[in-house]
Amino acid sequence: MSDAPMSDAPMSDAPMSDVGPISSPTPELLPAGADGVLVRFALSPDPVAMAAAQGFERALEEAPLAGVIEVAPALVSLLLRFDPVQMRRADLIATLRPMAERAAREAGHLPDPIRRWQIPAAFGGENGPELAPIARALGLNETTAVEQISKADLRVLAIGFFPGQPYLGLLPERWNLPRLPELVPSVPAGAVVVAVRQIVLFGAASATGWRQVARAHFRCFDPARTEPMPLRAGDAIRFVPVSAGELAALDTPDGMGGARLEHLA
Missing domain, CATH: 2.40.100.10 (Cyclophilin-like)
Known part of the structure; x- marks a missing residue:
């Protein structure tokens, strides 16, 4: 599963100032269940990682991927579910990786809202x-x-x-x-x-x-x-x-x- 909030606390109680900002988040692409890929930009609620996650989601909205049946965003990650009949997980990860890396590089601030x-x-x-x-x-x-x-x-x-x-x-x-x-x-x-x-x-x-x-x-x-x-x-x-x-x-x-x-x- 993604790191979407599973209790009434989205992340830990550690103050954000103690977490420390990250200047260049490095995305991880991880298998999740039988039909999922978790794209994670950080392990803590860093504003830059939040911006990367939202920029990545915006890119997926603008260019939907065939075979992806669900995109579930969280604070610093997204869970993508795919149809195994239409694609292999390894192929999806290969397609997602450059998109995630670009979102990380361009994550100076949250995307302008529409x-x-x-x-x-x-x-x-x-x-x-x-x-x-x-x-x-x-x-x-x-x-x-x-x-x-x-x-x-x-x-x-x-x-x-x-x-x-x-x-x-x-x-x-x-x-x-x-x-x-x-x-x-x-x-x-x-x-x-x-x-x-x-x-x-x-x-x-x-x-x-x-x-x-x-x-x-x-x-x-x-x-x-x-x-x-x-x-x-x-x-x-x-x-x-x-x-x-x-x-x-x-x-x-x-x-x-x-x-x-x-x-x-």
């Missing part, structure tokens, strides 16, 4: 009980903390744990916060939670060790919709602060919660 979501969210209070203690820990007032989140250049880094659920990043360095020492028994669907410079927008009620700062009524998975999982890896995300009353009015049957999608290219 889509941007604006998602309304109510911060603080009952909708974000951890906002106030986080702001105090960072030496900020709550207004400034919300501004830093809502103005951050967030991208969908990976989707996992629940169907359609995004891991977003990266927040400024000062937001390199550890998870809580104990699990919160439950946060609601739409909870906006933070840790290790990342944000997760929960797709369903769940226990978590992440810190809830806000809530949205955007549902990242709804099997009744034409497109059940609207978010894609690489999408840009902006949270739009709204009041608790405004948020309540956005709890609509379509599950979009007032979210707006802008096409940038």
